[in-house]
Amino acid sequence: MSFEIGFVLIIVLGMLICLVKEVARPDFILFFSLAILVLGGVLAPGDALKGFSNEGMLTVALLFIVAGAIKQSGVLNKLVLIALGNGKGQRRSLFRMMLPVTGLSAFLNNTPIVVMFTPVVRKWCKEHNISPSKFLLPLSYATIFGGTWTLIGTSTNLVVHGFMLERGLSGFTMFQLAIVSIPASILGIIFMITIGYKLLPERKTSEESFEETSKEYLSEASVEVNSPLIGKTIEDAGLRHLKGLYLIAVIRNGEKTVPVSSFYKLKENDRLIFTGVFSTIVELQNIKGLKVETGTDLELGDLQNGTSSLIEAVISHQSSLIHQSVKESGFRSKYDAGVVAVHRNEERINSKVGDIKLKPGDTLLLLTNKDFIKRWKSTNDFYLLTAVEEPEIIDTKKSFIAVFTLLAMILLAAFEILPMFKAALLAVVILFATKVISFTGARKFIQLDVLIVIACAIGIGIGLEQTGAAALIANHFVQITQGFGVIGAIFVVYFLTSFFTEIITNNAAAVLMFPISLHVAEQLSVEPMAFFVTIAIAASASFATPIGYQTNLIVYGPGGYRFSDYLKIGIPLNIIYLIVTVGIVYYVWVV
Secondary structure, three states: OOHHHHHHHHHHHHHHHHHHHOOOOHHHHHHHHHHHHHHOOOOOHHHHOHHHHOHHHHHHHHHHHHHHHHHHHOOOOOHHHHHHOOOOOHHHHHHHHHHHHHHHHOOOOHHHHHHHHHHHHHHHHHHOOOOHHHOHHHHHHHHHHHHOOOOOOOHHHHHHHHHHHHOOOOOOOOOOOHHHHHHHHHHHHHHHHOHHHHHOOOOOOHHHHHHHOHHHHEEEEEEOOOOOOOOOEOOOOOOOOOOOEEEEEEEEOOEEEOOOOOOOEOOOOOEEEEEEOHHHHHHHHOOOOEEEOOOOOOOHHHHOOOOEEEEEEEEOOOOOOOOOEOOOOOHHHHHOEEEEEEEEOOEEOOOOHHHOEOOOOOEEEEEEEOOHHHHHOOOOOEEEOOOOOOOOOOOHHHHHHHHHHHHHHHHHHHOOOOOHHHHHHHHHHHHHHOOOOOHHHHHHHOOHHHHHHHHHHHHHHHHHHHOOHHHHHHHHHHHHOHHHHHHHHHHHHHHHHHHHHHHOOHHHHHHHHHHHHHHHHHHHOOOOHHHHHHHHHHHHOOOOOOOOOHHHHHHHOOOOOOHHHHHHHHHHHHHHHHHHHHHHHHHHHHO
16 A cells, blocks of 8 residues: 555545544535645645536536525425325325425425425424424435436535546436436335334424423513613623523513623613523522512513514534534624524523534524524525515516526436536526526525535545545455445445445535445446446435434424434435345446
8 A cells, every 4th residue: 555545545534533523514624634635745736626627516506596596486485385285194295295395306406495395394284283293304305305316406416427527428317317216216205104104203393392491491680770780781780691591682661672782781670581591590689780580471472573583593514603602603793693592402402502512403593683584594504494484586577587497407408408517507697697696696595615515525536546545445345245246336335325425424425435436347347327326326315314414404403303213214214225226226237
């Protein structure tokens, strides 16, 4: 083993460990790993930057804009409600929901679909007295099913496609993956409405948990007549740095101030609303001129009025808030919102809100002003799970153009009139030219962190290939599976790709496995398409953990799920996809 091979393998191993332990955001970890390979002299700068001009990565960027135009058009908002029906047959409603969602996800980014439909499904479940935990995880799984149908169903497919084009191969056609994924999806949906439905729990959602336990973390105090606090700011009154409590609102003459700045001046009879550890309320009792209201009947609903509202937000994998406490992140001043409570692992975290270190999947209950959703709906720090009542585009003509442009793009690529990249580029040009979407709006929809992960992963993949590390690993693959032939090699490639997807990002898993699989195919003298299809399906079919795929993470808290729920339902789905993929790939591309 040469120095270059050893160096690359050590860096890749360290990268995987950092991704699993979530020591930093995935885009930072991959960028840092790529930088070390360049600085170590094993990868030329030109090769390291190839990922940033990769056709697959650029196509993903363009499709973010197209999907954003469809999302903001509002044409999809009522689709799920129509599909769910009257709720008389829960399994039938589940089937009717999963079918159209699977179809939509074949052509649109699945993350905004889940973000859009989660509050709709929760509201429908509440109206029909059904536990949302019976529907939210199937919603996530349905988008994963659909994402494997087409070339544009998920960014992973496009990344593998881009890698193939760079090596002079033909790449995927629009529906080539459907040969494998549609049979697997059919079996997956059948499993979910039969055995899977029985395994799905009936639990309280984060919303219900917040409401039912509000008396455990909400407390109230009022400024007394002639209090020495009158005229003082929140900071000067000693109310900003309490040990166990966090000031979230002030009510004055029936009007609420949310959030409360450090410079807010107190007046007589002001009602101060706190959240945090109720047992530390003695802190307030020790402040002269402040009367603690005992036996208060304050509820979450009382915090909302014409100017303030309660919103749930789920911390994303790409969030800049990860590993910071609420206080350290400056959440109140940065987002102009107060964190009322944090839900993690099926329960509310019982500690001072400001001291809670945030993790991916945490569900935050926020007290905000009315324009919060408009300002932060496109942030990558968290997913907002409150339905937007007024879509940005309400013009019927523009909505029609957005849908027509998507269909035209699909047809142009499907009939190979234009390559996928050019079809997506034409679609974006049309959307800009017709003013369906603005340049400012487009920037909000582009997930830069995802693009950085893809571009850096491609550079690392090139490093694996150029140094000979990929060929070395492939040689060991062939030796290990020698007694099982090609089908054994396909099985191992699927299993490893699926395993990496569950613990790191799907795009990184696909890019790392691509050069290895290419060398495996060469050594076995097999059509490499067999392995590329296997990688694309395995990297997207992530069902067994909430961290393997972003849509699984989005429904984690809102559905009140436990990690074990994903294992019970996801592992059988992983096995179904493995068997179907290996079997069909072997008989279509090998035999």
